[in-house]
Amino acid sequence: MFYAGALNAFTPFMIIRFAILPLFLALNLSMCKKQENISPSSQQASALSPTPAVVATPVTAASPKITKPVVDQTAQVIIFCYHRFVDKVRYPGTEITPAAFEAQMKELKDRGITVISMQDLLAWKRGEKNIPPRSAIITFDDGWKSQYEVAWPIMKKYGYPFTMFIYTEGVRGGSLGGGEAITWEQLADMRDNGVDIEGHTATHQDLREGHTIMVVNPGAKRTRTKLTGEQYEQWMQNEVVGSKQLLEQRLGIKVNCFAVPFGNYNEHVKEIARNSGYEAMFTVYGQPITFTSPMDSIGRYAVEANKPKVFEDAVKMIGTSSGGASAVAEIGAKDLSTQPADGETVRTALPLIKANLSAIGAIEAGSVQMRVSGLGVVPANYDPKSGTVSYQVTQKLHEKSCSVIISAKSQGKKVEAHWTFGIEEGGAGGMASPASTPKK
Numbered sequence: 001m002f003y004a005g006a007l008n009a010f011t012p013f014m015i016i017r018f019a020i021l022p023l024f025l026a027l028n029l030s031m032c033k034k035q036e037n038i039s040p041s042s043q044q045a046s047a048l049s050p051t052p053a054v055v056a057t058p059v060t061a062a063s064p065k066i067t068k069p070v071v072d073q074t075a076q077v078i079i080f081c082y083h084r085f086v087d088k089v090r091y092p093g094t095e096i097t098p099a100a101f102e103a104q105m106k107e108l109k110d111r112g113i114t115v116i117s118m119q120d121l122l123a124w125k126r127g128e129k130n131i132p133p134r135s136a137i138i139t140f141d142d143g144w145k146s147q148y149e150v151a152w153p154i155m156k157k158y159g160y161p162f163t164m165f166i167y168t169e170g171v172r173g174g175s176l177g178g179g180e181a182i183t184w185e186q187l188a189d190m191r192d193n194g195v196d197i198e199g200h201t202a203t204h205q206d207l208r209e210g211h212t213i214m215v216v217n218p219g220a221k222r223t224r225t226k227l228t229g230e231q232y233e234q235w236m237q238n239e240v241v242g243s244k245q246l247l248e249q250r251l252g253i254k255v256n257c258f259a260v261p262f263g264n265y266n267e268h269v270k271e272i273a274r275n276s277g278y279e280a281m282f283t284v285y286g287q288p289i290t291f292t293s294p295m296d297s298i299g300r301y302a303v304e305a306n307k308p309k310v311f312e313d314a315v316k317m318i319g320t321s322s323g324g325a326s327a328v329a330e331i332g333a334k335d336l337s338t339q340p341a342d343g344e345t346v347r348t349a350l351p352l353i354k355a356n357l358s359a360i361g362a363i364e365a366g367s368v369q370m371r372v373s374g375l376g377v378v379p380a381n382y383d384p385k386s387g388t389v390s391y392q393v394t395q396k397l398h399e400k401s402c403s404v405i406i407s408a409k410s411q412g413k414k415v416e417a418h419w420t421f422g423i424e425e426g427g428a429g430g431m432a433s434p435a436s437t438p439k440k
């Protein structure tokens with residue numbers, strides 16, 4: 001009976017849906033047009049093109065083809081990571097004063113950098129939601145009670161969302177949760193007020209196989225050991241999967257982000273995290289996050305009392321305070337004769353990356369910038385005479401695909417090109433070297 005009722009309830013909706021379908025299609029088509037060129041001459045070529053494909057006509061100077069995405073693919077996000085908030089800093093590697101922290105939160109506001117939530121970042125990366133062109137995310141690691149007592153009120157004052165990365169044995173009452181640890185009740189209070197709570201393992205240790213770890217035996221006796229093989233895999237299940245389930249069950253939440261302790265990971269660690277349903281993995285290797293940044297190694301800037309420059313440098317990385325939302329013209333990679341070409345697969349993890357910008361027209365001196373996924377901004381060479389920008393990769397690229405973003409200013413307008421190529425090094429197997437990830 002319930003079922004029939006439900007069907008009936010749906011019928012009028014279905015009719016309405018069919019009625020508005022043609023309207024929706026028409027709207028869609030007109031939106032397509034809007035997405036396309038700024039140059040009216042090439043409008044007709046693209047009006048019916050369902051995807052913002054690059055039209056292979058030769059480009060005359062200063063008329064780059066615009067393929068404006070639904071979400072702003074040129075937006076950039078910087079992610080900060082904090083630990084403890086204390087008036088008197090004794091451990092400058094993991095502490096900061098509340099005053100310094102608040103000054104930084106204020107500076108983000110003053111510079112026009114929008115603090116967004118982690119889930120907004122993920123939605124943007126999935127192409128579901130737009131974010132402001134210059135955004136920041138605030139994360140607190142390890143679950144200290146000063147995050148609840150000191151930092152949260154400051155975040156409330158500014159109306160900023162934030163994310164807590166919790167290792168479950170470090171919560172008060174856990175085998176590693178001392179007097180300074182946050183409690184489950186405090187976490188529940190944060191959850192009720194919209195704070196995002198995410199995973200940071202069970203016992204906060206180096207997750208790579210064969211590294212020395214500390215295990216807590218029954219009776220709370222701790223021993224240092226190195227696990228390999230099946231024992232290691234079992235331990236990993238608890239660290240990566242068990243801790244996620246505990247957070248989800250204890251707090252009734254969905255956990256889809258994973259901060260790797262100390263930023264130490266390798267391909268196997270990534271694989272286990274991916275298989276456990278984590279959508280994004282975070283390290284402490286700070287770099288601006290772009291639309292094409294790989295989701296399994298998102299860098300965060302760890303801001304501590306002994307590294308005051310980290311915050312300033314990060315803020316500068318996403319541009320000067322120009323009021324943000326200036327239009328960016330997207331130019332097709334084909335028009336720039338990129339090397340490697342878009343979609344090409346190369347046989348070396350040390351490729352020469354090259355593009356010819358002469359199709360863009362006059363380029364403003366010093367405005368050319370190249371970003372490479374996994375590396376961030378690279379010191380590329382730009383030759384104004386030939387219009388060629390090039391960079392020889394000097395540090396092996398670890399991912400199987402590499403995205404390049406080139407940006408430049410032409411006639412006061414920002415122009416960008418994005419492309420992606422594959423890397424298949426002969427027989428090397430694509431295993432990331434563990435030593436390549438810097439420690440926290």
Ligand SMILES: [Zn+2]
Binds near residue numbers: 142204
């Ligand atoms: Zn941590």
